[in-house]
Amino acid sequence: MAFVQIDLKKILTSTNMQRQINTIRHMGELRLTEAIWDNVYSTYKPMEYLRSYELLHSVSSSFKITGDTIEIKVFCDPDKMHHYSLVDGEPTYIPSLINYGFSWHGMESSTPDYFHNRPESKFLEKAIDQIQKDMNSALVNAVIMAINSNRYR
Numbered sequence: 001m002a003f004v005q006i007d008l009k010k011i012l013t014s015t016n017m018q019r020q021i022n023t024i025r026h027m028g029e030l031r032l033t034e035a036i037w038d039n040v041y042s043t044y045k046p047m048e049y050l051r052s053y054e055l056l057h058s059v060s061s062s063f064k065i066t067g068d069t070i071e072i073k074v075f076c077d078p079d080k081m082h083h084y085s086l087v088d089g090e091p092t093y094i095p096s097l098i099n100y101g102f103s104w105h106g107m108e109s110s111t112p113d114y115f116h117n118r119p120e121s122k123f124l125e126k127a128i129d130q131i132q133k134d135m136n137s138a139l140v141n142a143v144i145m146a147i148n149s150n151r152y153r
Contacts, residue, residue: 008068011146020142021070025061027138028074028131033059035127036076040098054080055094070139074131099124 011017036056058077063070081094101120 006147008143011143012065012068012070014146017142017146020146021063021065021072021139024135024138024142025063025072025074028072028135029059029061031131031134032074032076032127035123039121039123055098072135072139074135095124 033056036059040055041051041053055076058080059074060077061072061074063072065071076095078093098118099121101118103117
């Protein structure tokens with residue numbers, strides 16, 4: 001009979017795994033930043049106002065290890081993400097506004113100008129799906145490499 005015992009908590013809290021997790025977090029940040037750039041900033045060059053680029057610069061991430069569970073979050077900082085409408089003064093979460101589309105002051109048209117009318121793009125869902133796939137794969141590979149290295153047994 002063969003018996004192998006793996007201390008998963010020791011693997012997850014090791015310095016090498018912490019570096020791997022940070023690399024995975026930053027990979028997710030980069031993927032989200034690229035999605036925002038491709039779907040927001042490169043699609044519309046405003047003439048009416050100067051861009052703050054807050055959406056682009058709001059991308060952040062965090063991770064937490066609890067027991068044998070790793071939680072990695074990649075997100076847009078909500079403190080930087082609200083637009084206050086000139087019409088009703090109600091705050092709107094910018095990623096949702098861009099993701100789900102909008103029509104301002106009933107100015108619907110078949111040709112979006114992105115200032116008054118933006119069609120639904122669902123780019124966030126696509127980016128989130130890809131980020132989750134990338135992070136899951138990278139995390140599984142990092143844990144397998146740690147287990148196979150025999151340093152953690």
